[in-house]
Amino acid sequence: MLKLDRVSKTYRVGAFGRGTLQAVRDVSFELKPGQVMSLIGESGSGKSTIGRMVLRLLRPTEGTITFDGQDITGLRGGGLKEYYRHAQGVFQDPFSTYNPIFRADRVFAMIRQSYFPGVKDDEWGDRVVESVRSVNLNPDLVxxxxxxxxSGGQLQRLLVARALLLDIKLLVADEIISMLDASTRIDVLNLLADLKERGLAIMFITHDLSLGNYLSDQAVILHKGRIVERGGTERVFGDPRHPYTRTLLASVPRLGVRWEDLPVPETGAHECDAPLEQVEDDHFVACFDDADVHHGRKSEPV
Structure with a gap:
């Protein structure tokens, strides 16, 4: 359904744009219907930039992004509007999406105005109620x-309900639960799992490895704007090959273990700037160098 082929994004920075910052470098992957793919990495790894390019909020500097076989990077006007009928995004801060002087369900009215102007009031009201119920909310209460x-969880689920009013095939979920409390997170995660069962493709952007492991079929590990490891979630988490992936997994807080006691993975690194190399069926690892992994602790490597 969705394919990124050697996608890169470079920003102009500094005085008069004389400098450059490469936020994403040669990223390639595919996302299939009914599949959840987690883009995992620290802040600044390029994962949100990838999500914004998929949603056409940013244009890639190089490479192509295709959706159902169509290159979306050059879409304009009606073509872009039609693309948004099938691809929608939900972002990190639910409160910033809503105008506080309007009721929250105004987001539904905006969809109606843009895509369903001919639908009668009664029919539209029924559609909205059905969509709200489908995300496990009580219409009378929201x-x-x-x-x-x-609450933040209710606002996030309303945004998902808004997307479901369209003929949506792809949902980009960018850190959508990072601002929610623990009791609310599981509700949103289970909602995404339910949408997956309905055949929706989900790009789940997160810095939390446990959440990626909980939900996704495929995992993409990003570091400094490029993919360092990619494959089935069980393989990437169960047998990490890249030192950066090992560092992330070793850094997950665990009960009964203090920070200074966590082991530092060894790199075994060498200079290389080649593309991903296949190590198993669907398990790919990038070449790396010693500068790829930095750790502040002084302890023996495992």
Missing amino acids: LGRYPHQL
Whole structure:
């Protein structure tokens, strides 16, 4: 359904744009219907930039992004509007998406105005109620309320309900639970799992490895704008090959273990700037160098 082929993004920085910053470098992967792919990496790894390029909020500097076989990088006007009928995004801060002076369900009215202007009021009201119920919300408790009257989890699920009013095939979920409390996170995660069962493709962007492991079929590990490891989630988490992936897994907090006692993975690194190399059926690892992994602790490598 979705294919990225050697996608890169370079920003102009500094005075008068004289400098450059390469945020994403030669990223390639495919996402299939009914599949959840987690893009995992630290802040600044390029994962959100990839999500914004998929949603056409940014244009790639190099490479192509195709959706159902169509190159979306050059879409404009009606073609771009039609693409948004099938691809939608939900972002990190739910409160920033809503205008506090309007009721939260105004996001549904905007969809109606853009895509369904001919639908009658009664029919539209039924569609909205059905969509809200499909994300495990009670319409009587959330419709007609202002954003400050709802929780972050409710606002996020309303945005998913808004997307479901369209003929959506792809959902880009960019850190959508990082600002939610623990009791609410599981509800949103289970909602995404339910959408997966309906055949929706989900790009799940996160810095939390446990969340990626909980939800995804495929895992993409990003570091400094490039993919360092990619494959089935069980393989990437169960047998990490790249030292950066090992560092991430070793750094996950565990009960009964203090920070200074965590082991430092050895790199065994060498200079290389080649593309991903296949190590098993669907398990790919990038070449790396010693500068790829930095660790602040002084302890013996495992």
